[in-house]
Amino acid sequence: MSQEPLWEVFIRSRRGMSHVHAGSLHAADAEMALRNARDVYTRRQEGVSIWVVPASAIEASSPDEKDAFFDPAGDKVYRHPTFYDVPEGVQHL
Amino acid sequence: MSTPTAYVLALADDALISSQRLGWWISRAPQLEEDVAMANIGLDQLGQARALLSLAGAATGRSEDDLAYLRNERDFRNVCLVEREQADFGVAMARMLVFSTWQHELYSALSGSSDAMLAAISAKAVKETAYHVDHATHWVLRLGDGTDESHARMQAAVDAEWPWRAELFETEFLDDSLVADGVAVDPSGLQGPVEQRLEAVLHQATLNVPDTTSAYSKGRLGRHTEAMGYLLAEMQHLHRSHPGVNW
Numbered sequence: 001m002s003q004e005p006l007w008e009v010f011i012r013s014r015r016g017m018s019h020v021h022a023g024s025l026h027a028a029d030a031e032m033a034l035r036n037a038r039d040v041y042t043r044r045q046e047g048v049s050i051w052v053v054p055a056s057a058i059e060a061s062s063p064d065e066k067d068a069f070f071d072p073a074g075d076k077v078y079r080h081p082t083f084y085d086v087p088e089g090v091q092h093l
Numbered sequence: 094m095s096t097p098t099a100y101v102l103a104l105a106d107d108a109l110i111s112s113q114r115l116g117w118w119i120s121r122a123p124q125l126e127e128d129v130a131m132a133n134i135g136l137d138q139l140g141q142a143r144a145l146l147s148l149a150g151a152a153t154g155r156s157e158d159d160l161a162y163l164r165n166e167r168d169f170r171n172v173c174l175v176e177r178e179q180a181d182f183g184v185a186m187a188r189m190l191v192f193s194t195w196q197h198e199l200y201s202a203l204s205g206s207s208d209a210m211l212a213a214i215s216a217k218a219v220k221e222t223a224y225h226v227d228h229a230t231h232w233v234l235r236l237g238d239g240t241d242e243s244h245a246r247m248q249a250a251v252d253a254e255w256p257w258r259a260e261l262f263e264t265e266f267l268d269d270s271l272v273a274d275g276v277a278v279d280p281s282g283l284q285g286p287v288e289q290r291l292e293a294v295l296h297q298a299t300l301n302v303p304d305t306t307s308a309y310s311k312g313r314l315g316r317h318t319e320a321m322g323y324l325l326a327e328m329q330h331l332h333r334s335h336p337g338v339n340w
Contacts, residue, residue, distance in 0.1 A: 026124055027126065031231060035227070035231065039126065039130040040126055043129075043133060
């Protein structure tokens with residue numbers, strides 16, 4: 001069964017959190033992938049919701065493109081909202 | 094009201110012996126994910142067995158370990174269905190489907206038992222067994238309605254397990270007053286609902302419901318198949334070689 005497709009598993013640990021990548025596994029189809037994910041990744045109450053995504057459906061950035069992708073943001077300090085004076089008494093910032 | 098020891102022991106032994114058989118699959122399932130799934134299911138059953146053994150033993154001062162490790166073959170009351178070898182994955186899934194569907198119907202009904210402890214243990218097990226049924230169902234559907242070879246092997250597995258299901262519904266071992274008092278569930282009453290569910294899965298999986306006579310199966314009376322002695326030897330030898338061993 002080594003030819004079974006690979007699935008990426010995302011687990012939401014509790015309400016209000018977002019799904020976080022937990023790992024990957026093999027399964028014949030989506031329903032079995034969901035069940036395998038339940039058995040492999042939520043045995044210790046790690047989650048309340050699971051997404052499985054075919055690994056082939058994920059388009060990932062390449063390490064080779066790291067410089068072009070991410071370095072240009074390095075010196076754009078004005079993109080950080082640190083140049084505003086926050087009025088006193090403003091909460092939840 | 095005294096604890097219905099013999100009845101609870103029978104249900105405990107079903108779960109214990111099935112768990113022992115499932116443990117065999119760890120490292121042998123078709124894929125690592127299935128190793129974990131079968132271990133999880135086996136451990137759920139072991140949890141049920143421990144709670145039931147503790148309940149059964151409380152009346153006579155015996156611990157769960159005493160009952161699991163220090164009884165001999167004739168004292169075990171599990172149905173023969175669960176003790177037989179299952180070195181074929183199709184057989185393991187066919188058996189899980191039959192056994193878990195029965196357990197699910199049984200525990201659902203026992204949640205309303207007049208014995209409070211038995212009702213509580215059963216209520217917890219209902220959710221666990223619902224998942225076991227789901228797991229087995231998905232495999233039986235895929236193997237039954239899969240390739241020509243998987244279909245043939247799944248049908249052979251169902252044919253092998255089907256005759257052994259009948260003992261689950263036998264009442265011979267049961268004290269009638271337990272059913273009258275609302276402690277136990279009449280096993281014969283579960284046959285209709287269980288077989289209806291099983292047949293629905295088999296039809297969907299394009300498999301035939303076997304038309305065979307029941308196996309001669311008397312595990313409930315302590316008369317087991319040849320496989321039982323070997324299973325117990327493996328399960329019990331550590332405890333018997335090193336009495337009281339713990340880790």
